[in-house]
Amino acid sequence: MLLRIVAEPPDQFARWVEQQRQAAAAVPTDSVAAAGRRVFLGTVCMSCHTVAGTIANGRLGPDLTHLMSRATIAAGTAPNTRESLLAWVRNPDNLKHGVLMPAMQIDDEYLHRARRVSPHSALIGGYP
Numbered sequence: 001m002l003l004r005i006v007a008e009p010p011d012q013f014a015r016w017v018e019q020q021r022q023a024a025a026a027v028p029t030d031s032v033a034a035a036g037r038r039v040f041l042g043t044v045c046m047s048c049h050t051v052a053g054t055i056a057n058g059r060l061g062p063d064l065t066h067l068m069s070r071a072t073i074a075a076g077t078a079p080n081t082r083e084s085l086l087a088w089v090r091n092p093d094n095l096k097h098g099v100l101m102p103a104m105q106i107d108d109e110y111l112h113r114a115r116r117v118s119p120h121s122a123l124i125g126g127y128p
Helices: 008-021 031-039 082-090 108-114
Strands: none
Touching: 082 108
16 A cells, blocks of 8 residues: 655645545536436445545445545555546456455446546546
8 A cells, every 4th residue: 555645834734634524526517527426326336435425425445535636546556547547447456456346347338427527526537
């Protein structure tokens, strides 16, 4: 697992902490982003992952509320890019051997819609 240490002045750190305490972005008004949010909340993803401010309250996997603010995914094994996230959801074991997350077997059309979820709210969001 990658451990990244960031040293910031106290006021910047306090702002970051406050941002991390915020719930996910409100329900998107953009129809594509709204469809992506429905994909995430309509699949088994929400059973294992939490996204604050939504009905997703799983505790087995990491909290994904502010996923798009992270530089990496999979405990630091891959950059947080659209391609890495799609590969991770398709088959996490390809990126991190022995991971407990199962391959989701979600079809490409569904993944394409999911990638447009609000950038602060869920799994495949935030990329144009």
